[in-house]
Amino acid sequence: MLSINNLEARIEQKQILRGLSLELPAGQVHAVMGPNGSGKSTLGYVLAGHEGYEVTGGTATFNDEDLLAMEPEARAAAGLFLAFQAPLELPGVNNANFLRTALNAIRRARGEAELDAVGFLRLARAESKRLAMPDDMLKRNVNVGFSGGEKKRNEVLQMAILRPKLAILDETDSGLDIDALRIVADGVNALRSPDFSALVITHHQRLLDHLVPDRVHVLSQGRIIRSGGPELARELEANGYAGVVADAA
Amino acid sequence: MNQSLRNGPSLRNGADGYIARYQGLRGRLPGDSTIRAAAADAFGKDGLPSMRDEDWRYTSLRGLAESDFQEPLSAVSTAPILGETIDAPRLVMIDGRYQPGLSTPPAGVTVTPFAENPYFGRLPDIKRPMAALNTMLAEDGVQLHVAAGVDAGALVLLSLAPDGHRPIAFHPRHSIHLEPGAKLTVLEIARGEGSYLHNAVTEAVVAKGAVLTHIRLQDEGPDAFHVNTTFAEIAEYGTYDAFVLTLGARVARTEIHARLIGQHGMVHLNGAQLLGGQQHGDITTVVSHDAPNCGSRQTIKNVLSDRSRGVFQGRIEVARAAQKTDGYQMNQALLLSPHAEIDCKPQLEIYADDVKCSHGATVGELDAEQLFYLRSRGVPDAEARAILVRAFLAEAMDPIAHQDARALLERAIEQWWEHRA
Known part of the structure; x- marks a missing residue:
């Protein structure tokens, strides 16, 4: 599904990714862990097409398409979704309108019929209920006045409605309490299927208790320095990154 | 420079062509000729406003002197396209002339064409050069009157300049009078083709407890000049709620003078300008708080692309007697191009000591x-x-x-x- 090969990227003059390679097969959930500044968020932004990052080398293909050549909206239409670590506030943009515009833009790009207001609202209400979100979150402006947890849940709601093939969750667990964590994990687990993959960027083992990954990758200084099964996450939780990073150095 | 030459007839302040037109029409123009003569004196002396005038620092209308505008034709041959409007009674003006045949005056509003029974009003000030020009040459307009306690609903005032083949100038003179407790919503829409000058003056009188909602869509043709000067007076517990959307015209100026003369009056002057190409859009407001316990709110948004230029000048005057005034003004600009420009001049003149007045401006991408x-x-x-x-x-x-x-x-x-x- 996602194949990253020797990816290099920088922001302004600062090199962040230095030859990152990763294979994410269809139907799998992989976790990317690593210390602060290792390039985790950069990986998410580069894959989603943020213009602030310059790709200086390597490739990334998504279902055999050259991901790096696509505009951000084309990546979304192809089925990629990035749940932001710090979701943006959009004052003056109604959350329900935002979601419907996004869904219909993607449906249009895929050659599917657009959903009308009634059909959309039915879907959005059902999904927000499943995520235990208050109804009025749909009526409010996008993320404006939302608590940290509400913002994260709003990201998961977008994911649930847009139904991506590949979800990249950038520290979606940070700032969530135990209940919210479970809800977020359930939201991702609900999408699990042979056609769905997820890249879960996280600091902590906690989320991975609910969202069990097929593989765990450790990112350090812009490269994957170690990969393993779910037990690797527990090892990191117990011993910290220092050992792993030192081994690789 | 030779003083006599400066004041002589060769003085090029752009007034000549308009004065000549006035002299040619004199005797045939409706209404009190002494009012027009005073306006002609004022206009002849000051001429078209230019950036030398403090109130016109960012907007010059000297381009109007170079254009040779003609008189509108007196007859309208074909039914014009009205364009999109709302489901409400409408009053239609073509080339500045009221068209009873195309109009559907609403119940609850007395409509008198200016041409039939000219009323110049007591608020318009001929010290404002474009108001003087209007006073000198106004031929028609609509005069609206709503009786005490009547909720007259909404009406559309549609101004069209549909010809587009000859450059014309028209100077409609409108007035809106609401008696105590009356309510009216006026949606003004201005559209047209080709090169023309639409120079309107409106007097709005809001009596005690009356509510006038005054919404404008300025969607003139790309070669038009649009100048719209409103003089409003609001009595106690009255509300003047204005919104202007500027989309059209090559050069546009919306100027609103609102005077709060009774306690607990309220003024909203909101607006938005969306400009592109080399368009120039100017919103100028003067809110005068003469009475205590009144409020005024202004939120102006500018969206500027290409090489367009937006101007907002907003003055809030608070008289010594106007204690407990609550005034707010915000001008914000979104620049969509590095060549677009916004000029903003807020002015607060406060002579009372117990007031709340704030203003702000932001510019961003x-x-x-x-x-x-x-x-x-x-x-x-x-x-x-x-x-x-x-x-x-x-x-x-x-x-x-x-x-x-x-x-x-x-x-x-x-x-x-x-x-x-």
């Missing part, structure tokens, strides 16, 4: 991170930009209580955006 957020959700770049521009305008647009009028303005903005894309 579209937020790159917000844009990326939208695009990452599949929204195409152009649509994402349009969403963020609409969001920027929302604060000014949302208070427009008349749903149909607001929807009309929103569609006009969408069309503006589509033409640009």
Whole structure:
């Protein structure tokens, strides 16, 4: 599904990714862990097409398409979704309108019929209920006045409605309490299927208790320095990154 | 420079052609000729406003002197296209002349054409050069009157300049008078083709407890000059709620003078300008708080692309007697191009000591991170930009209580955006 090969990227003059390679097969959930500044968020932004990052080398293909050549909206239409670590506030943009515009833009790009207001609202209400979100979150402006947890849940709601093939969750667990964590994990687990993959960027083992990954990758200084099964996450939780990073150095 | 030459007939202040027209029409123009003569004196002396005038520092109308505008033809041959409007009674002006045959005057409003029974009003000030020009040459307009306690609903005042083949100038003279407790919503729409000058003056008198909602869609043709000067007076517990959307014209100036003369009066002067190409749009307001316990609110939004230029000048005057005044003014600009420009001149003149008055201004570009957020959700770049521009305008647009009028303005903005894309 996602194949990253020797990816290099920088922001302004600062090199962040230095030859990152990763294979994410269809139907799998992989976790990317690593210390602060290792390039985790950069990986998410580069894959989603943020213009602030310059790709200086390597490739990334998504279902055999050259991901790096696509505009951000084309990546979304192809089925990629990035749940932001710090979701943006959009004052003056109604959350329900935002979601419907996004869904219909993607449906249009895929050659599917657009959903009308009634059909959309039915879907959005059902999904927000499943995520235990208050109804009025749909009526409010996008993320404006939302608590940290509400913002994260709003990201998961977008994911649930847009139904991506590949979800990249950038520290979606940070700032969530135990209940919210479970809800977020359930939201991702609900999408699990042979056609769905997820890249879960996280600091902590906690989320991975609910969202069990097929593989765990450790990112350090812009490269994957170690990969393993779910037990690797527990090892990191117990011993910290220092050992792993030192081994690789 | 030779003093006599400066004051002589060769003085080039742009007034000559208009004065000549006035002299040619004298005797045939309706109404009190002494009012017109005084206006002609004032206009002849000062001429068209230029950047040398403090109140016109950012907007010059000297271009109007170079254009050779003609008289509108007296007869309208074919039924013009009215364009999109709202479901409400309408009054139609073509080339500045009232068209009873195309109009459907509403119940509850007495409509008298200016040409039939000219009323110049007591508020318009001929020290304002374009008001003087209007006073000198006004031929027609609509005079609206709503009796005490009557809720007259909404009406559309449609001004069309449909010909487009000859450059024309027209100077309509309107007045809106609401008696105590009366209510009226006026939606003014201005459209046209070709090169022309639309120079309107409106007197709005809001009596005790009356509510006048005054919404304007200025969608003139791209070669037009549009100048609109309103003089409003608000009595105790009265409300003047104005919104102007500037989309059209090569050069546009909306100037509103609102005077609060009784306690607990309220003024809203909100507006938005969306400009492109080399358009120049100017919104100038003067709010005079003469009485205590009144409020005024102004939120102006500018969306400027290409080489367009937006101007906002806002003066709030608080008289010594006007204690407990609550005044607010905000001007914000979104620059969509590095060549666009905004000029902002707020002025507070406060002579009372117990007042709350604030003003602010911001200038910015579209937020790159917000844009990326939208695009990452599949929204195409152009649509994402349009969403963020609409969001920027929302604060000014949302208070427009008349749903149909607001929807009309929103569609006009969408069309503006589509033409640009």
